[in-house]
Amino acid sequence: MNRSIAIVCPSKAAIRLANQIKSVLVEHGRSVVVHAKSDVTDADVPFTDTISHIRDLFTGGKDIVALCASGIVIRALAPVLDSKFNEPAVLAVSRDALSVVPLLGGHHGANDLARLIAKGLDAHAAVTTAGDCRFRLALDNPPAGWKLQNPRSAGPVMAKIVDGTAVQVDDSLDWIKDGKLVISNEADIKLISSIEMASPEKSETALVYSPQRLAVGVGCERGVSPDHLIAHIEATLASANLSREAIGMIASVDLKMDEAAIHHAAAHFGVSARFFSVSELEAQKDKLQTPSDVVFAEVGCHGVAEGAALAAAGVSGSLLVAKVKSDKATCAIGLAAEPFSSALPGQKRGHLSVVGIGPGQSEWRTPEASNRIAEAEELVGYGLYIDLLGSLADGKTRSDFPLGGEEDRCRYALEQAGKGHNVALICSGDAGIYAMGALVMELLDRSEDAGGVSAAAKRIELTHVPGVSALQAASARFGALLGHDFCTISLSDLLTPWETIVQRLEAAAQGDFVVAFYNPVSKKRRTQLARAKEILLAHRPPETPVLLASNLGRETENLRIRTLSELEVDEVDMLTVVLVGSSQSRKIQSGDRSVGDNGWQAYTPRGYAKRIDAEKS
Structure with missing residues (x-):
């Protein structure tokens, strides 16, 4: 998965620079999420405290580009380094x-x-790493397709090289020869290329680089x-004296694409898992050393x-x-002609994120939602x-x-x-509440010939x-109407028989639940809300508070508070959430006229009155 980069923007004045850097990175295929102070509107993820937010991103393993002084970042991260x-x-x-300025990593x-951003901004990349500065290469950061077996030896070896010590370099390490090292075939320090495990005594005088040419089939x-x-893969490598750093990928049949152990193994060795169809594997029959008729019959x-x-x-490999x-797994190792880099053969496992983005405004969108969207290739x-995603959707395929x-x-x-893509299915509110989450699960639950999806999709x-649901947002806008037991009922009879909805309305009324109505009306459906009002009035007072919230979190947000007896169907449309209090719900007026509806708010007590009264007495 393409890990997103967090651009931390601590002030309104820096948002233009943040978006400029984002454009540079997106153009180069990087996933970016702009994090900004909560008073900045054009951002993907809001935060309140810069220091703690940078620290949280770092401990969460996020790459960070902070638009502030280096000292701020240093003070934020010093306690957790x-x-x-x-x-x-x-x-x-x-x-x-x-x-x-690259500070860490x-x-x-x-x-x-840093160099990529600097080039895009026509700025200076203040790289201070000794090897990068003097030799234009980093010995402990080889290019794609190579891994260093003994990274902890890189520091001492590099110190000697920076002091002018010459090195021997294997012919296959062309990327090192392109640097400015002093190279001598008589040097004591060696830079070696090998797919085999290096002996421990080499660690002080050699850096051993493994070309990632091994394909581990399982x-x-x-x-x-997992x-x-x-353990079985490691034992197979050890028996052949092969380096784990030489692994370029884990491979298996596509029928195993959802096998958790394979993905855990890929993560353990720091490589990707790729999968091949049965026909692609059968095409290798003549090259197999241990073909099995039993496997053919089963797979x-x-x-x-x-x-x-x-x-x-x-085709050039072997x-x-x-x-x-083992008693539960098989392992074989192929050798590719060249190291594996970014373009791997086979198919990767696809990923679908069913994302609830909240009712509308970015402040209500969770960081996880923003990160999943940033990492997705396609938005649906x-x-x-x-x-409503604004700039977070920039540069992505959308359907x-x-x-x-x-x-x-x-x-x-x-x-x-x-098909192997990383897709985000975008829903308002919470995707699992009257949204696409349940439908996705239902399609997965069905067989393909019964209206489900393909085997590959499964x-x-x-x-x-998860996201902030409309019922949560509506309650919060007015106070705490959901402070005690509540339920949600959809009044749409397109998918649920009206008789069933009436039964639920009766039960909620008798149970004295606060009720959140979804789909209260439509252009053609105008009677259900009126009937629900009648049922509730039979069990709770006419002055029961009712909250009407339309276009929550958007510029056209409209908040109204009524009593149950005052509720009119014509005040409600398809974009309105209706919350009806219980018999215990209360309406109060705040001195701040900007909250609720002209200062009116509502809440449902949980029973603390008994404790408060007892303490007073």
Whole structure:
């Protein structure tokens, strides 16, 4: 998954620079989320305290570009600094946009990110890492397709090189030879290329780089534990004296695309998992060392582990280690002709995020929602909801669907993810409350011939991202009407029989619940809300407060408070949420006329009055 970069904008004056940097990064295929002080309107994620927010982003592993003085970032992160070997990239950009300073994670992307931003801003990248400055390369940050076996030796070795010590360099390390090192075939310090595990005694005098040419093919029982599969891969590598750093990818058959152990193993070794169809694996039959008729009968190909290793290694590759079996898994290792880099063979597992963005304003959108949207390749949803994302949707493929096209948009989103894409299905409010979350699950629950989705779509990674629901927002705007037991009822009888809705209305009225009505009216449906009012009036006082909230969180927001007896259907439209209090709900007027409806607010007590009265007596 493409990890998003957090641009931290601490003031209104810096938002223009934030958007400028975002444009530079988006143009280069990077996912970006603009975090800004809550009084900045043109931002993706709001925050209140700059220091604590930067600290939270860092501890959460986010790459950070902070538009403030370096000292602010240093003071924020000093208490939580630990190991330089796993820290994210942290940069400070001066407010005049002339200096880009990588502070942390220089060899984890910060230096490269600084140069990229500086080039886009016509600024100076203030890189201070010794190797980068003197030799124009970072020995502990090799290019894509290479990994350093002994990164903790890089510091001492680099110190000697900076002092002028010459080095021997293997012929295959062209990217090192392009630098400005002093190279000698007689030097004591060696820069070595090897797919084999290096001996410990080399750590003081050599840096060992592994070209990521190994394709680890795996097969396993359904539900095998990640620990078992990881241990089996490690044992297979050790028996062949192969370096784990030389692994370029984990490969398997596409029927295993939703096998958790395979994805855990890929994450453990820091590589991607890719999958091949049965026909692609069967095409490797003549190259298999241990073909199996049993596997063919069960799966449709004569070997999963060896077939996947060979398919990943490509036509110029070979099988380096034949299938090794445990009681629950198989492992084989292919050797590709060149290191694997960004363009991997096979298909990645698709991902669908079902995202609730809240009622409208960005302040109500959770950071997780913003991050999932930033990381997505494609946005799917009702066009108005995608429009509400503002700049967060910039540079992304979007597929707009009309109102009433709910099934089509969910099916499309699932099938796009089934093709290996990262898709975000955008919903207002909370996607799991009267929205697309349940429909996505229903389509997954059905067989394909019964109106469900394809087998590929069923194997995707699925994430449901919660959002602030309209009923929560409406209650908050007026105070705390949902302070005690409540329920929600949709008055739409398009999918639920009206008789069932009446039963629920009667039960809610008798149970004295606060009731939130969704879909209270439509252009053609005008009688259901009036009937609901009658049912509730039979069980609670006519002065029961009723909240009407339209276009919550948007410029056209309209808040009104009525009594149950005053409620009129004509005051309500499709964009209105209706909250009806219980018999215990109260209406009060605040001295601040800007809250609620001209100062009127409402709440439902939980029973603290007994405790308060007892304390007074």
